[in-house]
Amino acid sequence: MAVSQGSDNWAALHAGFGWQVPERFNIAQACCTRWAQAADAGRRVAIRAHGDPQRPTLTFAELQREANAMSNLLVGLGVHRGDRVAIVMPQRFETAIAYMAVFQLGAVAMPLSMLFGPEALEYRLQDSEAVVAICDESSIAHVAQVRAQCPTLRTVVGVGGAAAQADLGWEAQRGTLAAGFTAASTHADDGAVLIYTSGTTGPPKGALIPHRALVGNLPGFVCSQNWFGFDPRRAGSDSGAVFWSPADWAWTGGLMDALLPSLYFGRPIVAYNGRFSPETAFTLMQEHGVTHTFLFPTALKAMMKAYPRPRGPFTLHLQAIMSAGEAVGDAVFAYCRDQLGVVVNEMFGQTEINYVVGNCAMNGDTANGAGWPARAGSMGRPYPGHRVAVIDDEGNECPPGVPGDVAVHRFDVHGEPDPIFFLGYWKNPDATRRKFTGDWCRTGDLATRDADGYLWYQGRADDVFKAAGYRIGPSEIENCLVKHPAVVNAAVVPKPDAERGALVKAYVVLAPHVAEARAISTRGPERFDAELVSELQLHVKGKLAPYEYPKEIEFIEALPMTTTGKVQRRVLRLQEEERARLRAA
Template sequence: MQDSQGRDNYHAMHGSFGWHVPPDFNIARECCARWAVRRDADTRVAVIAHGVKGEGATMTYAQLQQRANALSNLLATLGVHRGDRVAIVMPQRFETAVAYMAVFQLGAVAMPLSMLFGPEALEYRLQDSEAVVAICDESSIANVDQVRAQCPLLREVIGVGAAAADADIDWQAELQGMSTEFVYAHTHADDAAVLIYTSGTTGPPKGALIPHRALIGNLSGFVCSQNWFGFDGQSNKKTDAVFWSPADWAWTGGLMDALLPTLYFGRPIVGYNGRFNPELAFTLIQEHGVTHTFLFPTALKAMMKVFPEPREHFKLKLQAIMSAGEAVGDAVFAYCRDHLGVIVNEMFGQTEINYVVGNCARYWPARAGSMGRPYPGHRVAVIDDEGRECPPGVPGDVAVNRYDIHGDPDPIFFLGYWKNENATRAKYTGDWCRTGDLATRDEDGYLWYQGRADDVFKAAGYRIGPSEIENCLVKHPAVVNAAVVPKPDRERGALVKAYVVLAPHVAQARAITTRGQNAFDSELIAQLQAHVKDKLAPYEYPKEIEFIEQLPMTTTGKVQRRVLRLQEEERARSAAS
């Protein structure tokens, strides 16, 4: 720990940590049932619905358990057995939390699907997973209905709210007739709990099968990145903690980094079903007294540009901010520290092995721009192609060992890719599980992100990592966000090209300029190029800049550089023909 004098005791913490994984473990029992039998279960709030007033604004742990029991009984009557996949295609709402608890305690496998998925994406996942039941609301029922005929194993669709009219089963009507008593299944820690499909940036999406024990593996990172969530960190005295994240509960970041760990600690999480914007974020945080949050770097960048002095407008109780998905960068780091009063804890992980590296500013020094250090319980290294650990400063693949520093199995690991043994084997080099993300390690064990293996490129013989250039561009007041990709070039192989999203006031000035847009753009491009030249190596400045209204993003908040890279390659082919 980092004591009051600021000394770094990280190594003592990491060295003394050991896992305790019971043979039998069920996520629903730990996240709901054990809280529902407490004396305060009728008043202990589990989920808060933002934008809802009155009695329907909250759901207690007692209500969560009762509704989950009724749904478990309904699923059982529909013939759902242990190990069967149940698709949950809903946003942040009460019924989504209920559905997860019901599926887990039944011993079935929850398959979260984003409400943003179109018919083609839904059809692939429903077919591949062989899901037997889907639970939908009005945001997803039309797309599910559109592909229903192509998914013969999908026996029933349960409709929530307005979706009931187009579904086989009306959630509300059927649950009213179900018993609220249910005996949860005794699942082993290694039994499958969740099937989450990866984004598919390097091929068709792969289903990562996550066991119940993975929640245990997440907890050390969650507690550290949230500055000892729910405790004051000194005496372990409980504190009032309220969690919120815009991360969709259909993704690892929303499910395993927000919803489930918050419920595990018996605290309330705020649910909001709507589009993210900076004012909404600050208003929600203020209204509900949010103390802990997970915000993507993209969200923080937008909040920073719209509200550079947020404490002049909002009363905040923030104690911790975790950020992941992209490199945070020192501009966002400084904003959180100086204007939100919280040092952002960057975190790194992926669906298959989540929450493995990060910072905990409360107990060891965070370094601006660093991914952090391996969280307690995880043995993480930067390795080369042969699986050897790279020396400090030498880039390589971030990898996690199956065993911790004591030689005990790390519970964070996924079981494998669904129906894809070859892909599972390819993920490993011996006991090292490769992430596909490049980083360097410094002498103190901090990791420094270099980008996805397929995002790093060479230009004029120099190795270019896009995140450093993007971070530099965002520091300019005219830029909200940026993505850097290679543009094919005959002489140098590739040029550094930046796609830039302009700040609202600059975009407006660009639209109404009387000097002509070309002149405006030329001047602004020169300013941005000079800005990067002044701060980075000469070969890193973008030779070409294109302004764009918004960057292509995954539903998990990551910039899809691959889309822009392929666009540049197609343009080059067209120009050559």
């Protein structure tokens, strides 16, 4: 299927863009209150619940009314402006209600994943000095387990089935709470969200995100999401846009790239808190008529392997796909373009400075020249309003083709402050200072820049390694392996080697049908493994440089992943180092 991307207007968009950040700004007012005050507030759907026939939708009027009630509850519990309120719930109505309630109160929302174990919860609750935690049945047991070790945590509010183990139940209190609330007048620079980073290099750090960061996110969201259903030719009308992402609303990708931008534009977002599977993803998108989505490369790879031609079994209405977290790679890029009929827009950002680089292919009848073409395998270009460069250790911009650290400048190309920036790491000014080189904020991700301004991901600084004197970036090798029909996913790490310093090793997750055949093979697992290893090695040798093919391949049932869908190469790298130590002992 041929998909037009439109013409290249990147330079014009940058030159003509200017930030408009009001002095006073509140995320709840922008994402909820203004829509709740509109004439159609009782009909305009904010959230659709997948798989809940009893309560399928939540309108903006209902969202505001429930948020007001929860704000009144929090005030009654002694929550003040600036206090941290932990929200430990999956994608559900009450999660969005809690965010709006905390924002309009002027407090700071601290999202925590329901997948966190007791130790992870305890550290974040203690470090943030959260005063209230709002939980449901998915998280209440772990919160209750660490409650005694969190002295500032005065109250635990239970939602749904969590009420019995909490200090009070939300549903039981709801009838006693007023439906009106006078929102706080917050400055754009006031803290709104405290999100803890994954802690790949030391203990997790809390990044304090201001209200204005939502404004900083919008250019990237609009560009990556095909103008998100807004067409000047249909101004004032309902575009029919519906958003969905499996990204947890407790993480930057789910909160700042999905939930809040969708609500900001008054469009419905689908909430689903079940386990991800390719079949569920396609079924959900078909049932709700999803037009715009954010899917991790890991999810897209699984969907590609499970349904190579999804338009047969499913009727889809996709207009835009954004992907981030890992390199998309040209195999997934081609699948989205040829089988889903949409050019995927890869995006890059991080918790501290989110949504700063990406592609802006305009798909379908909106391919009107508004954006710029996506290039397979590229992270994209800086979004309008953001000044992004590849810099060296001294903070100088690297020439095209030379790897360096992706960095974002505090000021845009016009010299105006960029609102995307976080306020700093919570109670950690030294870490905040180390994040910057002058006015450049370093991401810790390596990339090269080509002559046209496109960035090409090389990996995390601590994921790139040398083998036999060659610099190895894992992403390119992993992408090559995934192109093989037997491979669902792969991770490449260094294996310590006395002669070469390190060998290129790949951990490979096999497609289910291949794994099944392997298990019943009459030739025996050792011979089967050796044949498949050789086949995969030849596959890489034929496409990449000779020194890049994996000298060793280990088949694994599943790769270690973060809760945000990123492969934890560090876990595999440490495993190889420990094995090397034991061999030498």
